[in-house]
Amino acid sequence: MARKSKPQKTTFNPISYLKSGNARKLPMHECLIPKSWQEDKKFPILFSRKHVNGNLTFVSVLVDLLCTGAKDVLFFVNEPDFIYHEILETYEENLLVEFVPVNYELIHNIIFESVAFAEEYGIAPHEDFRFVEMILEEDTDDFPRIDVPLGENGKAHLHLNEGDDRIKYFEHQILKYGKEGTYEIFYHDHEGVFDDDFEDDEGFEDYLMNSCLFWEEEDWEDYYENIDLEDLPIDIVYHIIPRLPDYDYEKMKQEKLFAPFTKIQSTDKPTSKSDYSKREREKMHEIFELLQDWDAIDIEPNPSIINKIENEIKQSPNNRILLQYKWEYFHRIQADEKTIEIALEMKRKFPDYLFGLTCHAQTLIELEKVDEIPDAMNNLHKLQDLDPKRKKFHTTELLAFYSPWIYYYSMTGQIRAAFFLMRLLIELEVLGDMSLHPMVLEAYREATSKIVSAYLSKVKSGYISKDDFIEKMMI
Secondary structure, rough: OOOOOOOOOOOOOHHHHHHOOHHHOEEEEEEEEEEEEHHOOOOEEEEEEOOOOOOOOEEEEEEEOOEEEEEEEEEEEEEEEEHHHHHHHHHHHHHHOOOEOOHHHHHHHHHHHHHHHHOOOOOOOOOOOOOOOOOOOOOOOOOOOOOOOOOEOOOOEEEEOOOOOHHHHHHHHHHOOOOOOOEEEEOOOOOOOOHHHHHHOOOOOHHOOOHHHHHOHHHHHHHHHHOOOOOOHHHHHHHHHOOOOOOHHHHHHHOOOOOHHHOOOOEEOOOOOOOOOOHHHHHHHHHHHHHOOOOOOOOOHHHHEEEEHHHHHHOOOHHHHHHHHHHHHHHHHOOOHHHHHHHHHHHHHOOOOOHHHHHHHHHHHOOOOOHHHHHHHHOOOOOHOOOOOOEEEEHHHHHHHHHHHHHHHHHHOOOOHHHHHHHHHOOOOOOOOOOOOHEEEEEEEHHHHHHHHHHHHHHHHHHOHHHHHHHHOOO
16 A cells, blocks of 8 residues: 655655665654554554655554554655645544554554564565655664554454455465464455444555545546546545645745744643642643533533532632633533623633634634624734734644634635645644544635636646646646
């Protein structure tokens, strides 16, 4: 499943770069693993390194802890970060994976321990794993070790699914090298044991490889001849729009309108010290945990939670976070009028509180009251307008503040502004662990799809030549 090289206009050769050892010298960017990896047993791992130009070299390893180890791999060298985020979004939205950041030692041990386990049964990792190793840290004897749960009940469990092109290899190897009583083989005629989580009807690998992210020149030639404006896949949209002249993000950052937005930094560390008492912090944490654990699927009120929140607000009337928790409670049970009321109360009592603005705006998004969003945000378009002295903002602040504007711009036809803010959040590494509100994402997708559809209409009509189109797609 490794990414095939595409035509290059420069002398840069990804494989030569990896073999030079320079990839390992790049600083680590992100280590992501599914939250439920220990239960899933088979899952993708994402590891990335960052170049000085902002591009990423990264890998995706499909790990099977039950038997086959590094079953499949993808690797990308010096690619724009939007490709990384498109793949991450594919996993999260289409394959229902919830990623969490972890330290490198954990993913290193998971990958190499699963490979070693598979090798006990004569099963080698995917043939392109050798390139993945050049991006990962070297697996030396003194590398810190972490116990990784392998197999099931002390045995390797080999699941053979119809359509897997390595099915004969897996079966042959485990029968030849596996000791009797140390493994079990499960045959699946149709859907595999992992289908619910990671594989569609055609299989995990086929799903990803069908994406235009992996297309070569002949694939784009075929697409040029068969453009279907009625069926525009989102990966096509996300691939094309940053390649359009008006949507060149690097040039947009130099424009007078957008340049000021870039004068901030993001962080996942606390940006201020808590002014709350020990008792308040304990009570806030307690309420936060109650809200996290509360299953509000049936939209049923929970009197014990709201009573606790109300009581604490009486004890600490100047605690804005408690008021935000009150908003969260009524938002969870979809009491729209009440959420508006509480959001306005937050803004009145704490006019400089960012989340007072964004709670108001989020309620308006869900009520589809687009025109009221600027007023809800106090007509502040840049986050630093809220606090001009600050240069660094928490990722949650960035996401909360710019999400309503992405929605507003998308819904009102200001697509360049929506696109710029989306790319800004990607550049500031906001969208790795967090995602946009579904209504914001849908509005953005529809808006950008219209832009790409208009461009493809020109392509289809012959206004844009085949050569120009393919050259642009291969950049």
